[in-house]
Amino acid sequence: MFDLPDHEILPLSKQHVFWTWSAQAKVNPIAIKKAKGVYFWDVDDKKYLDFNSMTMCVNIGHGNEKVIKAMQEQAGELPYAAPGMTTKVRALASKAVAQITPQGALSKVLFTLGGADANENAIKIARGYTKRHKILTRYRSYHGASAGAMAATGDPRRVAWEPNLMTGVIHFLDPYRYRSTFHRTTPDISEEEFSRDYLNHLEEIILYEGPESIAAVLLETVTGTNGIIIPPNGYMQGVRALCDKYGILMICDEVMSGFGRTGKMFAIEHWNVVPDMITMAKGLTSAYAPLGAVAMKPEIAAAFDEHAFESGLTYTSHPISLAAAIANIEVMKEEKIVEHAFQMGSVLRRMLTDLGEAHPSIGEVRNIGLFGIIELVKDRKTKEPLAPWNSSSPEMSALKKYCTDHGLFVYTHWHTVLIIPPLIITEEELKEGMDILDNALEITDQAIK
Ligand SMILES: Cc1ncc(COP(=O)(O)O)c(C=O)c1O
Incomplete structure (x- = not known):
């Protein structure tokens, strides 16, 4: 409908947009062009699994006709x-x-x-x-x-x-x-x-x-x-x-x-x-x-x-x-989406528990329905967070980067990883994301060794 080549979206945006929650000179947004179900695609056709429902809001999934x-x-x-x-x-x-x-x-x-x-x-x-x-x-x-x-x-x-x-x-x-x-x-x-x-x-x-x-x-x-x-x-x-x-x-x-x-x-x-x-x-x-x-x-x-x-x-x-x-x-x-989210909550609990057992950098996992979190710590006994209060750390940034590079869009907050996918997500799609996280957590495990 509107005429702008894909590769010009990002530079033009950087020229004119004033960004929220960001230092203006440091923003690096994903230029996105379409979304369907639990996935979205950037302008280079890279596919991402949306583990944050964009801003924890696309509950019924993308592209609902x-x-x-x-x-x-x-x-x-x-x-x-x-x-x-x-x-x-x-x-x-x-x-x-x-x-x-x-x-x-x-x-x-x-x-x-x-x-x-x-x-x-x-x-x-x-x-x-x-x-x-x-x-x-x-x-x-x-x-x-x-x-x-x-x-x-x-x-x-x-x-x-x-x-x-x-x-x-x-x-x-x-x-x-x-x-x-x-x-x-x-x-x-x-x-x-x-x-x-x-x-x-x-x-x-x-x-x-x-x-x-x-x-x-x-x-x-x-x-x-x-x-x-x-x-x-x-x-x-x-x-x-x-x-x-x-x-x-x-x-x-x-x-x-x-x-x-x-x-x-x-x-x-x-x-x-x-x-x-x-x-x-x-x-x-x-x-x-x-x-x-x-x-x-x-x-x-x-x-x-x-x-x-x-x-x-x-x-x-x-x-x-x-x-x-x-x-x-x-x-x-x-589509009984709320009921589905309830059932998937047990699936997510099982997957989170497995991750928690496998990775020493995980201090605790919690979820209710498809509202989940992983808390990363330097030491399970002291519970010292892997990033300080109101800040990040090289380990948390590396984990986030690994996920993004591997096509998993996930929200990290200080020392936590939030798991808030669209509620229509299937067990296979959830597993796809959790497998990427499983690999990403090797980074934080190594960091606390
Ligand atoms: C619990 C809660 N309340 C209020 C808000 C603010 O909503 P909005 O960004 O639509 O103003 C948010 C946004 O993330 C939220 O999570």
């Missing part, structure tokens, strides 16, 4: 409508999202453009509803790059922008068993006691901060880039109970963990907890179009029945994005 057709038809019929109007897709998409929330309980939906503004709006709604200011979030978290979502973020991406961020966020510790601050001398403590210790920590912070000043606890149901931290038994139920006790709203950020990633539509279903709000994006359209959402209980929405919700977005409920979302949810149901 049904979603593409829905978007094309919507573009032809009505590409845009003003926020104060409504459309067929706005009615249907909000119903489709409401219906898949836990017990169908979050029946009011606000559409945004992505995850950060979903969290920004959830925070505003929580503040408006409770008439309280403070928001509690965890240190090992990422909630987005706009000023409020960045303030909510606990990890070092926030620190880079302080102090010019939204006020009122208090951070607390994550129930991260492998490196638990509270349990260095009691690593064998039961899961329930472990949860209790972290809930006591949260309650202490709630009391110190003053419950009457806290609007919401906002947390990634399963922590994503900060370590695939899977809540231990009793933890989510305990957070729910604390929120109920103190009149605080519970907001689950399911931007990454939602839409089948963990083997349930929303990760919070694993613990039978109904939060007050869920924020979502990524898998909502499987990234075929930009879209985020805040799903909330109707009583929260009702707080704005008589006075306006003073916020908005030109592109809220963009019809092309909503057409993608409706078709994406239909594909997930018709």
